[in-house]
Amino acid sequence: MEDVNKNLQPLQGKVAIVTGASRGIGRAIALELATQGANVVVNYASSSAAADNLVAEITAAGTEAFAEGVGGAIALQADVSKIDQVDSLINTVTEKFKRIDILVNNAGITRDTLLLRMKPEEWQAVIDLNLTGVFLCTRAVSKIMLKQRSGRIINIASVAGQMGNPGQANYSAAKAGVIGFTKTVAKELASRGITVNAVAPGFIVTDMTNDLKADEILKYIPLGRYGQPEEVAGMVRFLAADPAATYITGQVFNVDGGMVMA
Numbered sequence: 001m002e003d004v005n006k007n008l009q010p011l012q013g014k015v016a017i018v019t020g021a022s023r024g025i026g027r028a029i030a031l032e033l034a035t036q037g038a039n040v041v042v043n044y045a046s047s048s049a050a051a052d053n054l055v056a057e058i059t060a061a062g063t064e065a066f067a068e069g070v071g072g073a074i075a076l077q078a079d080v081s082k083i084d085q086v087d088s089l090i091n092t093v094t095e096k097f098k099r100i101d102i103l104v105n106n107a108g109i110t111r112d113t114l115l116l117r118m119k120p121e122e123w124q125a126v127i128d129l130n131l132t133g134v135f136l137c138t139r140a141v142s143k144i145m146l147k148q149r150s151g152r153i154i155n156i157a158s159v160a161g162q163m164g165n166p167g168q169a170n171y172s173a174a175k176a177g178v179i180g181f182t183k184t185v186a187k188e189l190a191s192r193g194i195t196v197n198a199v200a201p202g203f204i205v206t207d208m209t210n211d212l213k214a215d216e217i218l219k220y221i222p223l224g225r226y227g228q229p230e231e232v233a234g235m236v237r238f239l240a241a242d243p244a245a246t247y248i249t250g251q252v253f254n255v256d257g258g259m260v261m262a
């Protein structure tokens with residue numbers, strides 16, 4: 001008998017939100033999830049042209065998982081550090097797709113400077129997006145996932161949250177917070193079939209690290225090179241997949257060329 005499911009892609013019919021998906025790691029994640037068949041919400045803060053380009057690329061590649069009358073990707077602007085914008089983002093997605101299966105909390109910024117020079121506003125901006133933004137999106141989406149009794153939440157942390165990094169007191173505090181948040185929320189949501197994991201990239205080539213590349217850094221990377229956004233996206237794909245990751249929650253996965261070895 002013919003297997004009617006044989007042509008289904010692994011994430012076909014799933015709805016995924018990727019925050020900060022217009023550039024860098026988020027872009028690669030959105031593309032990867034769409035390639036796996038998911039309907040992807042490409043969130044961004046200000047790069048509307050880049051977000052539209054990604055949606056066009058996904059559509060042109062024909063990777064849409066056509067939910068009834070819906071394409072494979074849409075771009076939605078929202079500053080995810082702001083509660084009203086997060087709530088309206090999640091409401092729009094829920095109205096359009098009726099469900100949310102995967103949330104990737106990826107949006108992040110840096111405001112690097114040494115502690116003694118760090119202005120309170122540089123501290124606050126990083127905490128507001130990189131930590132509070134993760135809380136706001138996770139809280140809003142978990143209400144939907146609790147009703148569905150299923151969901152995958154994947155938080156993009158950083159090796160800076162595990163080992164510290166001079167000049168990044170704000171960033172490493174936020175990312176360490178994301179790791180603690182991941183473990184607690186994983187315990188709170190586990191009984192409802194929702195998994196929550198973190199991915200901790202090392203040094204990945206994106207706009208965020210454009211000015212930082214230096215031979216000095218390579219000495220701390222056993223694999224001897226910087227990472228690519230697609231290499232982080234591969235781990236996110238794994239964590240979103242069934243049955244590969246159904247029994248994994250509360251974990252932190254390093255994609256860092258060996259920088260952190262627990």
Ligand code: NAP
Nearest residue numbers: 020022023024025045046047079080107108158204206208
């Ligand atoms: P990136 O290239 O600078 O891209 C940042 C993305 O976040 C952009 O899409 C940007 O949207 C979006 N964004 C910024 N502020 C936002 C806001 N308030 N609301 C919604 N979206 C916002 O950064 P990246 O290197 O890809 O980093 C992605 C994630 O990985 C971050 O959480 C970062 O901390 C983490 N990470 C990166 C590295 C690395 O080496 N690159 C290492 C460890 C962890 P616009 O284009 O509209 O500004």
